[in-house]
Amino acid sequence: MIIAVDGPAASGKGTIARALARHYKLPHLDTGLLYRAVAATVLDNELDPEKEADAVAACNFDEAMLAQERLKDDLIGKTASIVSAHPLVRAALLQRQKRFAAQPGGAVLDGRDIGTVIAPHADAKLFVKATPMIRARRRHAELRDRGSFASLDKVLADIRARDERDSSRSQAPLRAAEDAALLDTSFLSIDAAVQRAISLVEARTATAKQP
Ligand SMILES: Nc1ncnc2c1ncn2[C@@H]1O[C@H](COP(=O)(O)OP(=O)(O)OP(=O)(O)O)[C@@H](O)[C@H]1O
Numbered sequence: 569m570i571i572a573v574d575g576p577a578a579s580g581k582g583t584i585a586r587a588l589a590r591h592y593k594l595p596h597l598d599t600g601l602l603y604r605a606v607a608a609t610v611l612d613n614e615l616d617p618e619k620e621a622d623a624v625a626a627c628n629f630d631e632a633m634l635a636q637e638r639l640k641d642d643l644i645g646k647t648a649s650i651v652s653a654h655p656l657v658r659a660a661l662l663q664r665q666k667r668f669a670a671q672p673g674g675a676v677l678d679g680r681d682i683g684t685v686i687a688p689h690a691d692a693k694l695f696v697k698a699t700p701m702i703r704a705r706r707r708h709a710e711l712r713d714r715g716s717f718a719s720l721d722k723v724l725a726d727i728r729a730r731d732e733r734d735s736s737r738s739q740a741p742l743r744a745a746e747d748a749a750l751l752d753t754s755f756l757s758i759d760a761a762v763q764r765a766i767s768l769v770e771a772r773t774a775t776a777k778q779p
């Protein structure tokens with residue numbers, strides 16, 4: 569079974585995707601980490617994220633980087649959103665994600681274009697959302713716990729800017745696939761959001777099994 573989980577920054581899609589992977593005993597890929605690794609490589613080598621050739625050169629990143637906690641840094645997230653808008657960067661990362669989705673037994677992937685581009689034939693697609701302010705509060709708390717002290721206003725402004733950049737790019741913009749089930753986590757606890765996600769996956773796959 570392939571499960572595609574998409575949504576904007578800090579909507580809770582990663583939390584839900586990890587829980588679904590545990591529940592269904594499937595491998596999970598957080599595709600945002602790939603773009604974050606490209607971004608970190610750009611920054612480490614003092615390249616220009618706005619320049620497509622610089623960003624493409626960084627797609628050959630060191631695999632060990634994917635395990636680094638610093639990939640969660642805000643600057644890396646923001647830079648990831650810049651490099652991910654380059655068509656050649658998306659092309660360089662495409663096959664790796666498609667291969668992960670196509671492995672025997674299936675997989676759970678989360679990102680921005682899983683249901684639309686990476687796994688358009690996924691058995692179940694979820695589009696996770698929450699209001700910008702709620703997402704900003706969650707991200708603010710997460711950053712604070714990691715010792716970073718950006719103000720809530722700044723985190724909210726960054727989230728809005730990232731939404732705008734991710735939704736307006738020409739290639740694989742952030743959007744819900746037409747056949748995705750919407751899951752608004754704004755007023756759900758993590759446990760309630762995960763239960764709802766499992767119910768939606770069950771409903772999708774039960775419909776598909778009907779003769
Ligand atoms: N339903 C929820 N209620 C409260 N907090 C939540 C909920 N879902 C997720 N969170 C918390 O919000 C933060 C962001 O969640 P998560 O990392 O899953 O989002 P994301 O959509 O994957 O973000 P990104 O795309 O930026 O990686 C985390 O600290 C997570 O624990």
Ligand SMILES: Nc1ccn([C@@H]2O[C@H](COP(=O)(O)O)[C@@H](O)[C@H]2O)c(=O)n1
Nearest residue numbers: 599600601603648649652679680681734
């Ligand atoms: N499938 C994806 C996943 C991510 N991106 C871009 O990477 C940025 C960081 O992603 P996070 O999920 O770790 O926040 C994100 O803002 C997107 O620009 C993408 O384009 N496609």
